[in-house]
Amino acid sequence: MSLREKAAVTGVGETQYLRGTDRTALSFQLEASLAAIRDAGLKPTDIDGLIPYGHGAVAEDFVTNFGIKDLRFSATTPMGGASSVAAIQCAMAVIDAGICKHVLLSLGRTGYSGGRIGTRVQQMPQFRTIGEFEMPLGAIAPAQLYAPMARRHMELYGTTSRQLAEIAVTTRYHASLQSNATMRTPITIDDHQASRMISDPLRLLDCSLESDGGAAVVISAPDVAKDLAKRPIMVMGVAEGHPDSPSAITQRPDLTTLGLAKAAPKAFAMAGITPGDIDVAEVYDCFTYIVMCQLEDLGFCKKGEGGGFIENGALGLKGRLPVNTHGGLLSQAHMAGMNHIVELTRQLRGEAAAQVADAEIGLVTGYGDMGDGALAIMRRA
Amino acid sequence: MYDKLVPSPTPDTQPYWTGLREHRLCLQTCADCGKVRHYPRPVCDACYSMNATWTEASGRGTVHSWTITHYAFHPGFKGDLPYILLTVDLAEGVRMNAQARGIGQADLRVGLPVKVTYDAVTDELTLPVFELDR
Numbered sequence: 001m002s003l004r005e006k007a008a009v010t011g012v013g014e015t016q017y018l019r020g021t022d023r024t025a026l027s028f029q030l031e032a033s034l035a036a037i038r039d040a041g042l043k044p045t046d047i048d049g050l051i052p053y054g055h056g057a058v059a060e061d062f063v064t065n066f067g068i069k070d071l072r073f074s075a076t077t078p079m080g081g082a083s084s085v086a087a088i089q090c091a092m093a094v095i096d097a098g099i100c101k102h103v104l105l106s107l108g109r110t111g112y113s114g115g116r117i118g119t120r121v122q123q124m125p126q127f128r129t130i131g132e133f134e135m136p137l138g139a140i141a142p143a144q145l146y147a148p149m150a151r152r153h154m155e156l157y158g159t160t161s162r163q164l165a166e167i168a169v170t171t172r173y174h175a176s177l178q179s180n181a182t183m184r185t186p187i188t189i190d191d192h193q194a195s196r197m198i199s200d201p202l203r204l205l206d207c208s209l210e211s212d213g214g215a216a217v218v219i220s221a222p223d224v225a226k227d228l229a230k231r232p233i234m235v236m237g238v239a240e241g242h243p244d245s246p247s248a249i250t251q252r253p254d255l256t257t258l259g260l261a262k263a264a265p266k267a268f269a270m271a272g273i274t275p276g277d278i279d280v281a282e283v284y285d286c287f288t289y290i291v292m293c294q295l296e297d298l299g300f301c302k303k304g305e306g307g308g309f310i311e312n313g314a315l316g317l318k319g320r321l322p323v324n325t326h327g328g329l330l331s332q333a334h335m336a337g338m339n340h341i342v343e344l345t346r347q348l349r350g351e352a353a354a355q356v357a358d359a360e361i362g363l364v365t366g367y368g369d370m371g372d373g374a375l376a377i378m379r380r381a
Numbered sequence: 382m383y384d385k386l387v388p389s390p391t392p393d394t395q396p397y398w399t400g401l402r403e404h405r406l407c408l409q410t411c412a413d414c415g416k417v418r419h420y421p422r423p424v425c426d427a428c429y430s431m432n433a434t435w436t437e438a439s440g441r442g443t444v445h446s447w448t449i450t451h452y453a454f455h456p457g458f459k460g461d462l463p464y465i466l467l468t469v470d471l472a473e474g475v476r477m478n479a480q481a482r483g484i485g486q487a488d489l490r491v492g493l494p495v496k497v498t499y500d501a502v503t504d505e506l507t508l509p510v511f512e513l514d515r
Contacts, residue, residue, distance in 0.1 A: 118454035122386070132388040133420045134478050137508060139466050140386065140454040147448035148468045155446070155491045197463075200449035248420060250468050250476050255446060 004270050007092040008225035008232035009378065010102075011040025011218035012342040017182050017333035019112045021212040028214030029057045029108025030065055036216035041229025042102060047218070049073040049100035051087040053107035053336055055124075062104070073100050078126065079240065080368025081284055082259070084217075084337040086240040088376045091219040101221045107338040108214035116210060117141055126369050129247040142286065143207055145249055145370070147199040150289035152255040154201060157304035159292070161201055163311060165192035167288040167323075168205045168330055170315045175327025177354040182211060183331040206288040208329035215338035217345070226381070233348045236361070236377045237271030239263035243371035252371070256304075258290075260365060260373030261297035267363075268299070271377040275299045278377075279359040280347045281321055282340035284367040285328040294365055295321075298375070322356045337366045341376070348380040383503045385457035394421045396435045401507040404499045407435040408473055419475035440497035441514055442471040447481075447489055467511050469495055479509040488513075 013035025015028050029052070037044055044066035050059045050073070059074035073094050077086040084105060091103035111117070118141040121127050127135075130145065139145055153159050169189055175181035187205065195204040225232035241263030245251040268274060275298060283298075285291045292306035300321060301309040315323035326332045326343035333339060344364045346352040352359075359380075366374040390398045400407030410417050411425035412432035424431055446468045453459040465481035479497065481489075496514040501507045 129420050129422075131386075132390065132394060135386045135455075136388050136506075137466065137478055137480055138385070138450065138455075138458045138461065138464055139448075139478055140458075143452075144448055144450055144454065144466065148446035148466070151448060152446040152491070197449070197451040199452065200463075202448075250478050251419065255468075 002270050003089065003092045003096060003238055004236060005222065005234045006096040007219050008222055008234050008381065009217060009341070009345045010220040010225045010228045010230065010232055011036040011042065012345045013039055013216045014180060014339065014342055015214045017180055017211055017213040017335070019182050019209070019211060021110060021113050023212070025108040025110045025114065026057050026061060027108070028212065029106050030061070032108060032214030032216040033062070033104055033106045036104065036218050039230060040218045040220070042218065045069065047102050047104045049091065049094055049103035051075055051077060051090055051103060051105050053083055053338065054078050056108055057106065073103070079366070079372040079374065080126070081286055081336050082240065082366035082368035082372040082374040084341060085364055085366035085374035085376050088219060088235060088341070089238040089240055089374065092235060092238060095219065095221045101224050103219045104216060105219065105338065106214070106216035107336055109335070110212045111210040111334055112212045126247070134248070134250065143202050144199040146287055146290065147202050149249060149255045149293070150201050153289070153293065156256065157307065159307035161203070162189055162193065163307040164206055164288040164292065165189040166310045166313070167285070167291050167315065168192050170313060171285065171324045171328045171330045173316065174325050174354050175331035178327055178332060179353065181327040181332040182209060183327070202287055202289065208286045209331070209334045211333035211335065213333055213335060215335040215342050217338065217341045231349055232381045233345050233378050234381050236273070236379050237267035237269070238376045239266035239270070240372070240374040246370050246372065249370050256293060258293055258297050258367065258371045258373050260294050260367065260375060263373050263375045264298045267375045267377055273361065273377065277361055278321065278363050280325060280344070280356045280362040281323050282325070282344045282362070282364040283323050284337045284340065284365050285324055285330050286367065288330070290367050291323065294367060297373070298365070317354055317356055325352060325354045325356060340364045344378060348378055386455060387506055393423055397421055400435065401499060401509060406438045406440045406497050406509065408438045408475065409433050410436045417473050417475055419477060439472045442469040442495055444489065444491060444493040444495060445470045445476060446491070449486060465489070467495065469511060477509065479511050482510045482512050484511070484513055
């Protein structure tokens with residue numbers, strides 16, 4: 001029993017990404033969904049499964065707006081920024097079970113124009129524990145909650161802020177090659193070092209954006225995927241992982257290991273490949289440090305060696321591991337990683353704006369809440 | 382008028398906050414197997430007992446990690462900037478967070494000995510803070 005190649009990505013869609021809008025999150029989510037469905041060559045009524053990102057549109061919205069007559073499955077995967085990739089595993093399971101043929105994953109948000117993250121997290125149930133015990137002390141936003149993980153890594157392994165800056169610089173360069181990215185002016189390591197401190201060691205340019213827009217993905221059964229509009233992108237391996245002490249980073253035995261460390265061996269084993277086989281990686285980048293930590297947890301290098309791994313432009317289009325070729329959450333838009341799935345699909349189809357030459361196998365990760373992780377490994381069919 | 386975030390204790394967690402008000406750092410302890418746990422919760426993850434007691438901790442520990450916050454994510458903390466948030470390994474084997482008081486940024490290091498003290502921010506709410514343990 002394995003989900004290996006039991007589903008394919010058949011459609012992807014995005015709205016224009018913005019910093020400022022008077023539109024609703026629902027309208028972005030539906031627009032992106034229609035784009036993904038159109039990209040697959042399907043009709044909205046072909047969708048028979050829905051996994052919307054939490055805190056947004058619900059199944060009822062899709063039935064009402066799309067006129068779906070025979071919806072067979074709906075769920076959410078409440079893992080914060082890992083939800084989008086975790087939803088791939090959920091979609092594959094229901095497709096493999098014969099319940100659905102076409103599952104729509106979607107996200108719409110007004111993260112810039114609506115409620116900001118420091119306010120939003122206070123209302124999320126998974127933050128209940130720290131809401132009582134840490135927020136009253138002044139540890140409120142993700143930047144503050146994750147900074148001690150980065151600081152611990154620096155103290156144990158000698159990782160530096162200039163190494164983290166490499167991620168911000170490379171990601172911004174990739175965004176500069178996109179038409180649909182909100183931050184397109186290239187930056188330097190010195191720009192990063194001069195950016196204001198938010199919560200030490202994380203500077204402004206270590207932090208992702210808050211954005212308005214939507215993104216969506218269609219996951220289809222393999223037997224129907226091959227007859228759709230675009231070349232199907234097969235999912236070779238998929239897994240989610242939950243960290244120790246998922247409610248409070250403070251209590252985690254090892255502050256420098258994420259839930260992804262549990263998911264990665266499962267997904268690579270399912271896919272039958274190793275990290276060395278990966279041509280392109282879209283790695284959840286709410287903060288630069290989280291990218292580096294995930295590269296370690298994925299097995300691209302040993303724990304503690306991430307700083308050296310990312311130096312000297314290693315994550316660029318011609319580097320040893322091209323990462324976040326769309327500009328990521330740091331410079332394209334914060335679409336909770338749904339945009340990472342969109343980009344990996346385009347890379348493997350060969351239709352990306354900043355195309356990695358001969359990209360055949362790639363991976364996409366999600367990271368969320370207090371360290372939840374998810375991973376999908378894909379190949380072009 | 383206290384304008385920062387305040388906790389909303391539950392019956393499972395109230396003794397922790399009551400302890401702080403009395404200048405005691407109390408940790409929840411399994412009444413059956415004796416495992417100390419933090420943050421407070423209904424079930425012991427070692428033996429699944431739902432019986433718990435509260436024991437007074439030494440309040441001593443060492444710095445595990447930290448962050449220095451320069452941006453106010455809540456308007457109530459604007460006047461505190463920059464402030465140091467410590468993650469501390471308590472002698473009892475669990476960790477806790479609190480702001481540092483009287484500790485210089487240059488003195489911060491993993492393993493720095495600290496001890497808890499108490500800041501009564503309102504009549505109802507006392508918060509823990511860490512000072513150097515000399």
